[in-house]
Amino acid sequence: MKKVATAKEMKQIDTLATNSYGIEGLKLMENAGTGIVKALQRRFYDFSSKQVLIFCGKGNNGGDGLVVARLLFNMKIPVTIFLLERRVNLKGDAAINAELAFNLGIDIIELGEANLHFLEHHLENCDIVIDALFGTGLTRPVSGTYKQTIDKINQSKKHVTAIDIPSGLDSDTGMLMGDCIHADLTLVLALFKQSHLLFPAAELMGELELIDIEIPPELVDSEGLEVQVTEESDLRAWFPQRSADSHKGDYGHVLVIAGSKGKGGAAGLTSLAALRMGCGLVTLALPESCQKAFELHPLEVMTVPAPETDVGTFALSAKNVLFNHSRGMSAVAIGPGLSTEPETVQLLRELLPIIDCPLIIDADAVNALAQSPDTISQLKTDTILTPHPKEMSRVMGVETSKILEKRIEFARKFAHDHSVIIVLKGAATVISQPNGITTINTTGNPGMATAGSGDILTGIIASLVAQGFSTPKAAIAGTYLHGLSGDIFAQKESQASLIAGDLLRTLPETMKRILH
Template sequence: MKTVTPEEMRDLERRSEEEGVSTDALMERAGLLAARVAWNMLGEGAYGSQIIILVGSGNNGSDGLVTARHLQSWGARTTAFLLAPRAPDDPKLQPASEVGVTIVEAADSSHLTDIQSELSEAALVVDAVLGTGRSRPLEGIYRDVLAAANAERERRPELVILALDIPSGVDAETGSADADALVADATATFGFPKTGLFRFPGADLMGQITVADIGIPEGLSANIRQEVVTQAWAQAYLPTRPLSAHKGTFGRVLALVGSRNYVGAAYLACMGAARSGSGYVTLAATPSLQSLVASKLTEPTYLLLPCDTDGDPTAEGALAVRDCLPNCDVLLAGCGLGQHDGTNALLEQLLLSSVPLSVPIVLDADALNTLSGIPSWYSRLQSPTVVTPHPGEMSRLMGTSITDVEGDRVATAQKAAAEWGVTVLLKGAYTVVASPEGDVRIIPFANPGLATAGTGDVLAGVIASLIAQGVLPYDAASLGAYLHAAAGEMVTNDIGNTGLVASDLLPMIPRAIKSVREGTFSGGIREIS
């Protein structure tokens, strides 16, 4: 599903008009679907409930009036506060009034007390004040009413707030947020999700995001390069599991991961690959690492590497790994390898040789730290590659600050992918995946439970597994991140987001795959049509 800037959305609406789908038709559809979202949020208590619609001056306000009309006709008691003057012949105002919506002109602060009184008795507030039209700080009646709604929600947590398109006070493109921006329980966004929905600080204010299909003609968004991964997309890209399969059908992962100090990384990465469906996983390890991990890591096979007197890999291990690769489908390298001289030399000789490797590569953690110390490392890569940095690793690879990396995560990932010629997965809340060709995918999850050591090792294993099963690198990175996040959501739904450890994800990955395959996973953004 594409994500758009406000300017791109306006262009799509203009082109829809040219295709015969009027702005009025889009608005009517938006209001109807928003009303359905609101009704569903109230559940059995919707009939007879008191609902307030906060109406601004533009199209977002018109959407709100259509929403009010439907909610009133279905049996709610609906009041629309007009926070800005609207023309007497407003085509959405009269129909709302005719079905019984109470219309209150409230364009100045003298009405604030009345609005506060109504808020104290409301079951639901619909924010139709600004939508994507915010262009300056909140002020006047808009600021006062939004602050009052936030205060009432703080006083009465049972009050439900639904934002139309995006909470008022949040920039729909950048995610920047006014101090008095509305805090929503849910956001019904129209046509396509806006880029600001997935950028902080505004992303904290969205609640559950539902994308309403308002009838933009299919194909008009074809040239938009940024999208958000949905369950339907993930379902379509899952590798098939034919009944006639054998273990070789599902690919072979060679994992150059782990070290004496990071034994867990070897376990987590290898089991991430195994739990994601690979038929074979082989751990390339020194004898000392194998002895530490073998009793726990029983399913993978082992490729023993030469080591120095401290038990760390030496550069000669590059030849052993290279000799094994013709029997494998992907190389995963870096998780917990450490930064020893021999390890660094091994990685440089293996990854940056003039002789191409025979398989795609997934690089994480210490492989990235090693590369960050090698000028123009990306010009020496000879195989399709996925890199999976967190912001700190990304800052080292780019030679910039973490603040700069996080300032515009999408632009950062796009720039790096284009310059380096690799797929970049920039980890974090709303993980960004960028292709060398300029395409970008957003993974629609922000789960603090995953902010713990080792979860990235599991993710790298999942991505490598999907590549081994035949998924192209950019798609594998996108799908792997989605499945990994889905597993995280399932764990936190069970135990909460405090105390999750990386190994909790492993048994949940097959369940997440099953849920996505069957279309029953309930996390991420929702869709309504």
């Protein structure tokens, strides 16, 4: 796992690097500049012939840009600095690097309202723009000369490399603070920040590359950062080698409680996903009128008929049947296609708290919890909820727009308050544990915004739990594999044509990539 920092955490790490390890801020700034220049050299063929414009603010991000300007100048690369503050007003390490640049004779233009008209000519004749205006330090909407400068840079359509994060973004939430640089490449200093991974910011980053500025790893570890991002290598270490003399019972038994009249497909997708992910057995409990359709297809799934309402949903009288079948199961996946029929909702209120094995709660089962907040507090600790933002808003009683603005904050709060694992679905799915550890998922694409995709995820996670994964690892790995399957399919075919069944068909290739 790679650690992810908030702006406050990153500032604390920088401070400790100086105070506890004796690494001066100027040295860190020099390391950043050196790493940035090396990255640019790797990216651009015949870099020495490029005309570079560097836009610098007054803080440390601007200081990084000033170091880059000096290093490029010493390499005989044509470089111009646009300083959006008076040079005499700069402070600290940024001021020192500005003085060095000035003494070397680097072209420095102090940009303001009076000379903004010069900017278009320079942009027209440059090859590369480097954004060093704000970095993680922005705390209010962009305005004035900064706003106009960002607008002109975006309009120029030139290649833009952002230092740390594109200017105009909230480093922690990924939300836009007014106008924002649209980067082609973002060179991330030391650690990923939350905005690198969360939308809408993630769409404005371009390609991401992590730059080592030589902060000691033990310092980062000592800070107890609670947000992380999954890497493929993590998953490889989590999957055990299968024994040659193993049998289906060794890989767990999943009970899927899903479906209703007209929504049997959700039940089928969840069940098949659990099998495809590698569990040994799947039993699907359905309303009795739906069960007949599943007797011969899919052949690999066992079925259980349960009492139903007049409209073809689970009846309250199904409680004992479902509870008895949950006994001895390795995991229970519940919710896809259940409906919000009042009697079915009442069934869920009574059934969910008494199931003893690990629970994966999705879709209409999440909606049922929203109507019965007291039920949430009765859930067992090995419980995973997989809501999308609108379902999360219902459960928490918070507007969906607020959930989207602060996905990590709300997911962490709910997981902590109710001792459950939250898989808050969407672009950059957020997985939060009761202890505060939160993982941001980086796989998946817009083609997965299709009916049944969430049902597949529920089946995958349940299967991993059944095979012996801890619930946190199952949620993290399942989300990653689900998204990776979508990415593999989209790369071969297209995002637009992707349907949930394609995720099922691609899972074997996904697992081959992970395991081999």
